[in-house]
Amino acid sequence: MDQNQRSHDKPTIDVANADLLLSTTRSVRKRLDFERPVERETLLECLELAVQAPTASNRQLWRWMIVTDPELKTKIADIYREQGMDYLRNGLADSEADGDSSQLRVKDSALYLAENFERAPAYVIPCIEEDLAGKSGTASIGTLGSIIQAGWSFQLALRARGLGSTWTTLHLGDAKAVADLLGIPAGVTQVALIPVAYTKGTSFRPAKRPPVTEITHWNHWGGRHGRLGPFGSPSPGGRR
Numbered sequence: 001m002d003q004n005q006r007s008h009d010k011p012t013i014d015v016a017n018a019d020l021l022l023s024t025t026r027s028v029r030k031r032l033d034f035e036r037p038v039e040r041e042t043l044l045e046c047l048e049l050a051v052q053a054p055t056a057s058n059r060q061l062w063r064w065m066i067v068t069d070p071e072l073k074t075k076i077a078d079i080y081r082e083q084g085m086d087y088l089r090n091g092l093a094d095s096e097a098d099g100d101s102s103q104l105r106v107k108d109s110a111l112y113l114a115e116n117f118e119r120a121p122a123y124v125i126p127c128i129e130e131d132l133a134g135k136s137g138t139a140s141i142g143t144l145g146s147i148i149q150a151g152w153s154f155q156l157a158l159r160a161r162g163l164g165s166t167w168t169t170l171h172l173g174d175a176k177a178v179a180d181l182l183g184i185p186a187g188v189t190q191v192a193l194i195p196v197a198y199t200k201g202t203s204f205r206p207a208k209r210p211p212v213t214e215i216t217h218w219n220h221w222g223g224r225h226g227r228l229g230p231f232g233s234p235s236p237g238g239r240r
């Protein structure tokens with residue numbers, strides 16, 4: 001076996017740690033530490049990792065807006081609340097009526113974040129220098145896919161460094177008001193508003209999710225049992 005072959009075989013990723021990161025990066029709201037400042041360098045380091053994400057046609061049109069100015073944060077928080085408070089309160093009431101405890105926790109936590117939004121030390125707004133207006137479905141998916149993947153990488157990088165975040169979108173109901181406030185030019189699309197802070201404690205659990213076997217289709221929609229062929233591809237007989 002030559003040297004190249006040997007280094008190819010060697011695992012270079014600590015799978016247990018990678019899996020821990022992927023399974024415990026949660027939407028953090030009530031455990032954001034609003035009192036602890038977030039360093040500029042840490043945000044930039046996480047963005048350096050984020051921009052390793054793929055983009056359609058390798059166009060790399062991600063743009064990042066970071067807001068730390070207290071006055072601007074408060075104005076943006078007000079826009080977030082104007083757009084989202086009714087939705088969040090109604091959602092909470094619905095979950096109470098349904099007795100759905102996991103949804104109730106999410107809604108209660110979302111309301112808490114909305115009420116305290118300006119207290120997050122930094123907001124990060126992932127943007128893409130493209131306009132969705134007039135685009136076909138396929139083109140829009142390409143545009144959004146070229147920033148959302150980087151956004152999630154950013155959140156993973158934060159988590160690995162003891163910070164937490166939540167992907168929020170409620171302000172997008174009036175994205176223009178935020179754009180005007182921050183001087184974001186026309187033609188630049190905001191896709192989220194991510195409040196960032198260190199977390200209180202660093203231990204988070206995986207979320208309860210449906211078994212993937214129930215939501216995965218093999219070869220045909222409704223195909224439940226994929227049996228792998230000799231080279232790892234689902235075998236033709238693996239439909240049910």
Ligand SMILES: Cc1cc2nc3c(=O)[nH]c(=O)nc-3n(C[C@H](O)[C@H](O)[C@H](O)COP(=O)(O)O)c2cc1C
Pocket residue numbers: 025026027028106109110113166167168169170171207
């Ligand atoms: C596209 C998208 C939009 C979201 N918008 C909001 C939002 O505006 N406000 C909020 O508090 N959470 C928002 N979330 C977070 C979800 O509510 C969150 O993923 C859900 O509560 C599950 O929590 P978990 O990530 O800890 O499993 C959003 C998540 C996604 C993926």
